[in-house]
Amino acid sequence: MKFFKVVICSSVLCYQVPSLGTNLNQLGVKYNTDKSSIHHNYLDIYERYLNHLKDQPITFLEIGFLQGSSARMWDEYFSNGKLHFMDYDPGIYNYAHGLSDRSTLHIVDQGKRTDLENFIKKTDTQFDVILDDGGHRMEQQILSFEMLFPRIKPGGMYIVEDLHTSYWSDWSGYEFAKNTCNNKIAINYLLNLVHDVNHVGAQNKCADINKFPTELRKALNIYQSDIESIHFYTSICIIVKRK
């Protein structure tokens, strides 16, 4: 039987509807990751952003391996991708079964700057997609984003998962309600990045960064110059880099 991809376009958005073959959520259920409809139900959202990369030779990184459930799902989904998985627990090597030789495991503490620096040096690569499903501590989410967002390719995306931890009182998340400028709270940090997306438009009648005068462009920080859009969903934030 043949399956077809359907592309739906409006003037601003273009999404590919998954083919009738195995979709990402079905793979997630097969491999029993909590990203699937078994629990968090993130995968239909990811499919909208990732389906066009499915058969491409992309470079992908997921922080947080646990027992490799999502890794086996990504390995099958991105069948031509080069996949990296990061975790601070060396015990993950016991769960490497079922992964292809396109997948590499790295022992890295995402909360330690030197670990991330060493990882960046060692891999010496740019990523199409980075997904943070690691410790979910706010300081880890922010440090990893700041260190790894520069490693995203133009047009690529950085995804932070399980952002509900920003609201947990016992993770000091209630601070968010008291002071929205407190950028140590991951959800506030990301919400405040929204202003960077609009910075160019706010400075100039023409919001197209390519037409932004060179001198002013030099004054932009990496988020103002490089983030094209930020998308919030329940517990997820997707930051898309400009092409």
Ligand SMILES: C[S@@+](CC[C@H](N)C(=O)[O-])C[C@H]1O[C@@H](n2cnc3c(N)ncnc32)[C@H](O)[C@@H]1O
């Ligand atoms: C939610 S689990 C990952 C689940 C996996 N992605 C899946 O869907 O099957 C979180 C993982 O993050 C790892 N982790 C926790 N803190 C970390 C840190 N500071 N650096 C790297 N990994 C960390 C834990 O060891 C655990 O394996």
